[in-house]
Amino acid sequence: MALKPRLGDVLKAKKSVTEADLLRLMETAPPRSRLGDLILDRGLVSKEELVLALQEVIGCSYLDARFVTVEPAVLKMLPKTTALRFCSLPIAQTDRTLVVLMADPQDLRVVDELRFVSGMAISPRLGLRTEILSAIERCYDEADHRPEASEAQAGATQRLTLPFIDQNDTQDIQFFAANNGERAKAAMEEFAAELRNETTPAVKLASTILAAAIMKKASDLHIEPHDDATLVRMRVDGFLRDLTIVPSTLQQALVSRLKILANMDIAERRTPQDGRFLVQTGQRRLDVRVSSLPTHDGEKIVMRLLDPSATRVDFTDLGFSEANAKVFRSILTQPQGMILVTGPTGSGKSTTLYSALNMVTSPSLNIITVEDPVEYKIREINQVQINPKAGLTFANTLRAILRQDPNVIMVGEIRDPETAEIALQAAQTGHLVLSSLHTNDSVSAVTRLIDLKIPGFLIASSVSAVIAQRLVRKLCFCRSEAPIRPEYAARMAAAGIADCGDRMYVPAGCSACDNTGYKGRVALYEMLVMNEQVRNAVRQGLPDKEVCLIARHQGMRLLHEDGLMKVRMGQTTIEEIARVVGFSEETAFRCANCSKPLPIGFRFCAECGAPAPQGTDRTQLSMTTSAPSGGTIQAKYLV
Numbered sequence: 169m170a171l172k173p174r175l176g177d178v179l180k181a182k183k184s185v186t187e188a189d190l191l192r193l194m195e196t197a198p199p200r201s202r203l204g205d206l207i208l209d210r211g212l213v214s215k216e217e218l219v220l221a222l223q224e225v226i227g228c229s230y231l232d233a234r235f236v237t238v239e240p241a242v243l244k245m246l247p248k249t250t251a252l253r254f255c256s257l258p259i260a261q262t263d264r265t266l267v268v269l270m271a272d273p274q275d276l277r278v279v280d281e282l283r284f285v286s287g288m289a290i291s292p293r294l295g296l297r298t299e300i301l302s303a304i305e306r307c308y309d310e311a312d313h314r315p316e317a318s319e320a321q322a323g324a325t326q327r328l329t330l331p332f333i334d335q336n337d338t339q340d341i342q343f344f345a346a347n348n349g350e351r352a353k354a355a356m357e358e359f360a361a362e363l364r365n366e367t368t369p370a371v372k373l374a375s376t377i378l379a380a381a382i383m384k385k386a387s388d389l390h391i392e393p394h395d396d397a398t399l400v401r402m403r404v405d406g407f408l409r410d411l412t413i414v415p416s417t418l419q420q421a422l423v424s425r426l427k428i429l430a431n432m433d434i435a436e437r438r439t440p441q442d443g444r445f446l447v448q449t450g451q452r453r454l455d456v457r458v459s460s461l462p463t464h465d466g467e468k469i470v471m472r473l474l475d476p477s478a479t480r481v482d483f484t485d486l487g488f489s490e491a492n493a494k495v496f497r498s499i500l501t502q503p504q505g506m507i508l509v510t511g512p513t514g515s516g517k518s519t520t521l522y523s524a525l526n527m528v529t530s531p532s533l534n535i536i537t538v539e540d541p542v543e544y545k546i547r548e549i550n551q552v553q554i555n556p557k558a559g560l561t562f563a564n565t566l567r568a569i570l571r572q573d574p575n576v577i578m579v580g581e582i583r584d585p586e587t588a589e590i591a592l593q594a595a596q597t598g599h600l601v602l603s604s605l606h607t608n609d610s611v612s613a614v615t616r617l618i619d620l621k622i623p624g625f626l627i628a629s630s631v632s633a634v635i636a637q638r639l640v641r642k643l644c645f646c647r648s649e650a651p652i653r654p655e656y657a658a659r660m661a662a663a664g665i666a667d668c669g670d671r672m673y674v675p676a677g678c679s680a681c682d683n684t685g686y687k688g689r690v691a692l693y694e695m696l697v698m699n700e701q702v703r704n705a706v707r708q709g710l711p712d713k714e715v716c717l718i719a720r721h722q723g724m725r726l727l728h729e730d731g732l733m734k735v736r737m738g739q740t741t742i743e744e745i746a747r748v749v750g751f752s753e754e755t756a757f758r759c760a761n762c763s764k765p766l767p768i769g770f771r772f773c774a775e776c777g778a779p780a781p782q783g784t785d786r787t788q789l790s791m792t793t794s795a796p797s798g799g800t801i802q803a804k805y806l807v
Contacts, residue, residue, distance in 0.1 A: 175203050178221045184213045202272070205297055215296070216683045222294060228273045230294045233257065233303035240311045242266070245286045248308040254278045257300050257307065260397060260413065264288055269295040269303075341379050343429055344446040370421035373414065374429070378456070378471075380411060382449055385688075387473060391426070393419050393466035405641045405689050406514065409682070423460070423467050430458035437467055442541075452477070455545065476544050479522035486516075486523060487637075487691035489730070491723075495697060496633070500528050503575075505632030506595035508582075510607040516639050516691050517604045518543050521578060524602055525549060528576055536572060538565040539580035562587040570594060579603040585620040592622060592630040609727065610636040610696035611712045611719065618709075628703040636694040638727060640734075640744040641686035646678035647738065656735075656742055659751065665736055673738040690739055692749065694727045 179185045189212055197206055208218055219230045242258045245266060251257055255271040256278065266288040272278065273292035282290050377400055381389050386402035389411075398414040414422060424434045430443025443458045455474040460467050483493040499507060507524070509517045522544050529535060535549040540562070542551045552569070554560050562579060563586040569577055570590075581604050582588045595601040607613045613634045617627050649671045660668035675685020696702065696719050705715045720726070725733075731745035745751075 173225055175221055175225050178224055179207070179213065179217075182217070182221065184217050184221070202297075208296070214678070216677060216679055219294075219296075220677065220683060226274055226294055228292060228294045231259070231269055233269060233295050233299040238307055243307060243311050245288065246282065247285070248304065250282075250285055251304045251308070252301070254281065255297055255300050255304075256282055257295070257304050258286070259293070261288070265291050267291045267293060269293050269300055271295060271297040271300055341375050342448045344448065345431065370418055370425050373418065373422055374425045377411065378447055379449060381473060382447070382452070382454065384682075389469075389471040389473065391419075391423065391469040391471075393463060393468060395465060398422070398466075404682075405684075405686055406639060407684075419466055423469055426458060426469055426471070427460065430456075432458065432460065438462055455543075457541070457543075474543055476546070479519055479544055479546075480526055481523060483523065483527075486520060487730075487734070488693055489725075489733070492693055492695050492725075495695065496524075496635070497527070499632050499697075500524055500600070502600065502632065504595060504598050504600055506592060506601040506603065506630050507632055508603055508605055508613050508634045510605045510610060510613050510634060510636045511638060512606060512608075514639070515637055516689075517637065518580075520635065520637060520691070521602050521604065522546070525576070525578060528600070533575040534573055535576040535578075536569045536574045537578040537580070538562060538569060539578075563590060566590045566594070570599075574599060576600045576602070581605070582617075582620070585622070588617060588620045588622050589626075592617075592626050595630040595632075596626075607636070609716075610634040610694045610724075611716045613696075614706055614715065615712055624707050624709050628698070628706040631698050633698060634696040636696075636727060638692045638731075638748050639689045640692060640731060640740045640748050641684075642688045642690050642739055643673055643675055643741065644678060644681035644685055644687040646676045646681065647673045647685070648676045650674045659742060660732055660736060665732060668736060672735070673741065675741060686740075686744075690734060692727050692731045692734070692745075694725065694730060696724055697722070 176185070176190050180187065180190070185207070193203075193206055193210065193212070204218060204222060207213055208215065213221075223230055238257075238259050242261050245261075246256065246258050246268075257269040258266055259269050260267040266282075266286050268282060268290055270278065270292045273294055279290050279292060377389065377391075381402045384402060384404055386404050387406075388403040390399075390401040390403075390408065391414075392399045392401065393416070395416075397416050398419040400411045400414060401408045402411050403409075427434045427441070427443070429445045431445070432441045432443040439462070441460045445456050445458070447454050447456055452475065455476065457472040457474065459470045459472075461470070462468075483496055484490060488496060499505065509520050511517050525535060525537070525546065529546070529548045536552065537549060538552045538554060540554045542553045545551065550572075552560075552565055554562055554565055562581075562583065566577070566579060566587060567590060577591075577594060577599055579587065579591050579601065582591060591601050591603055605613050605616055607616050611634075613636075614624075614627055614631075617631075618624065650673075652668065652670055652672045656672055657668055677683040677685045681687040698706075699722060701718050701722060702715060705718050710718075716724075728745055728749045728751055731740065731749055732742070734740050735742050735745060
C-alpha cells in the first residue's frame, strides 16, 4: 500500500519551498503547531499554492469559508464551543450526513467526536484554520442575534448566508429591459425597487450572482436545483466552476426573480421559456440571454452573458496570424462572395462573424443579418430574428432581405438546402454573404454543402474563403518556463517550426487565474482561400484529402499547426492543443515501399525508413533533441 505524500515533500517537489526553509521553520515552531499554518503565517508560499498542496496530500476538496451558504438549523447541530474546539463549521445537511468544513479532515478522532455530538455521519471538507474560525464567530453570532421567525416567515427568509453576498459589490449593477414593452418596464422598476429595499434575500442574491460572474468574465451561469440545495455554477474559459450553493428554499424565489428580469411568465413552470435583459456594471453593459428548463427537482436556469465589446477587436487580437488577417481583410473588401466560418458550438464563430461585420460597417453600406437568436445587437446594422411559428424562417427571411437592397448579408447558420442555395446565389449576384456551418475543418465545409445538394460549380464560383476555428485557453501571466520535451520538439518540427528554442512555457497558477494557470481564450484558425487551384479541385469533385493537399501547397496552415505556433509564442500549451484539436496523423502521402501513411513533414518513413516523395520546394531540417532515456533523437523533417 503506497504511503500518502507529506505536505513538506509536496511543496519541495513543486519547488515552493526548500529543505533549508523547512528546517529553519521547524526549529522555531511552537509546540503542537501545524506545518500548513506555519508556512502560511511566515509567508513562505501563497495561499493558492498551499491549498493545492493540501488538497493533494489530504485528498479532500477545499472550500473558502467566505463563500459558502449555511442554515441556522445546521448550526444548531454543533454547539459553538465544539465548533471552536475542533475548528469545524457545519455548512449543509444531506439526508443523515452533515457536511463540515474542517482545518484537518484527516483527524479521525475529531470526525468521530463530531459524529457523536451531531448524531449524524460526517462528510468533511478542507478549509483554512483562520477562515474557519472567523466564519464560526460570524455565523453563530448572527444566528444568536437573529429574531425568532414565525411559521409564516419560514422558508427563504430563514436562511443565513455567509459573506458571499458581502464579498461581491453590487452597488454599481443596474438592470434594463431588453424591449420597450410596458410590462417589461414595470417588472424592471419593481425589481429595482426591491433591490434598493432588500425586502427578500432572493433579490440581493440574484444581483450578487450576476456581479460575481461578470467579475470572473464568465460566459454562462447555471442555476441547477437538487434535492438538498441549488448549485450555482459559471463557465469560465470553457470550463464549468462552482460559484456558490443556495439553500433549496431560496431556489424558487431566485428563479422567479430572474424570470421577472427576463420578462418571462413566472406562473409557467411546466414548459421551457426564453427571455433576455440587459445588465450594466461600471462602464460595461452586457446582454443576458435566459433559458429555463423544467427538471425533476425544479426549474433549471441558464444565462448566457454576451459582451458586445468582445466583437470590436482586431482580427489579430482574436487569434488570426498577421498573414491570415491580411487575407481576411482583403476578402472582406470584395463586393461579392461568401465567407463561411465553421466549427462546433462554442468555438467563437459568432464573435468572428460580428468582428467582420464591425470591420465592413460603413454609412454607405446596407448590412442586414438574419439570426436565431440575435446574439449581439449592433446599432449600425439591421438585424432580424427568425420566428418559425410565424413563418419567418431563414429561407423566407433571406428572400425578403434580397428585396431590401442589401450590400452585406449575414446568415446566422446554414441549416437546410434551401437556405444554402439562396445564400450562394446571393453571393454570386453582387452581395457579400457571411455565414456559419457546423463542420470539423475548413475543407469539410465543401462536402457539407454538397450534402445539402449544392452543385460543385456553384460552390467553386460563390465561396471566397472558409475559416475553421477552435478556442483554447491562454496561459496566465504567472506562467513559468521549463526545458522542452522530446514530444514538444517533434510536434514543433513536424509543423514546420524550426526554431523552437530549448525552453517551453507551462501553467503555474495564481489568484488572478483561480490557480488554473490559464486566463482568457484565444482562437485557432484554419483558412481555406478559394484560389483558382482550389476552385478547380472543387469543380472536379476531388476528395477532401486532395483538396486539403492542394490548399496546403498554397500555404494553408491546419488548426493544430496554428495552435503550435501559438504554443511557440507562449500563448497556450501543447496540452491545450491536444485537448481541443488533437494531432491528426492523416496525410496525403504514402510510402512507396510499405504503403504506410507518411506524417506531414517527415522526410523518411517511420515504418521502413524509405525516403518520402520528393519534388516539393521544401528544405530539409535536421534536428537533434534529448530522449527521455538520456540519449538523443535525430529527426529529419521537411519545412
